[in-house]
Amino acid sequence: MTVATHSPAPRLTRSTPVHLQPASSGLWRVLDAHGHILGHLERAGDEGEGRWRARRLNPLRRQFQSLGEFWSPDDAVDCIRYL
Template sequence: MITLSADTRPNSARPTPAHRHGPSLVSVRDGLWRVVDRSGAVLGHIEREGHGDTERYLARRLLASSRRIEMGAFWRIDDAADCFR
């Protein structure tokens, strides 16, 4: 399971520990996280999207430097981050 640390401010460039063998989340700005592997390579992004009183998290995987694949929309950030395992 991937969780965010308490420090998810937009200016925080500190990787968020996820799982010992899984990816980490790095805050890019409010509502956007970069997903990186243990070596620091960028795997993709997770973006928070609001819908009235609810939020969901959009996962996008990066392939080559210019291609993105929509992985899906999830109600929990942990579920969105699991796409990158």
């Protein structure tokens, strides 16, 4: 039996009212202070490249909208929060 392992959550350097929950290897749910899913943060490329993909949940359509790639997890999370 294989055990799923999750990458450690990226360290956010800005104070933010969200937290990250592992979804799969290299993918985290971005949750607001009430535990509602705002979107996904995903590592893009290998760990050395340091790029991050942001996807925002559109609850009316029940799908995720790609917001692009960013050089820091803070920038990606900010985009998810403010869009």
